[in-house]
Amino acid sequence: MKLYEDLAADGLRIPDLVKSLRKMLAKDQPGFAKQVGISLATLRKIEQDRGNVTMDSVRKILDRYDLDLVVTVRKKS
Template structure:
């Protein structure tokens, strides 16, 4: 395979990876996918690694990774960030999307 074909393949893989990451991020924000489902999809579709290999890469146990993917247990933010770091992602705090017309509470001390 020549250099031009290799570069074309690399660019396509990068675009596919970006699409998957953006899709997962959007679905997480909208609440249509769980964190466990997101981790599993990123691991299988982006890294293409087994649970054993990916857990070793993240320096966590396979059992911990399995529990995260099944939305079980109570992983720390550090554990989740160790997993997401591979994908250049991290847990963050953001404003909550309002899904109803109920009024928001005023900030403490704003009355």
């Protein structure tokens, strides 16, 4: 699956990961938010990389799909 290939190769930023995961699962935003236990507004903030979402909200998504959060040094562009 492309999502897992991207994760293994370079990793993904949280907004990109969440959006890709949701699309891979063929879920709309309301359905995905309900499935992982966060509000629709929070999911939208995460996917758009806006606002100040909590780590708890991110963990709910990651835990649901057995993913871990890893910190890496940003690549210089």
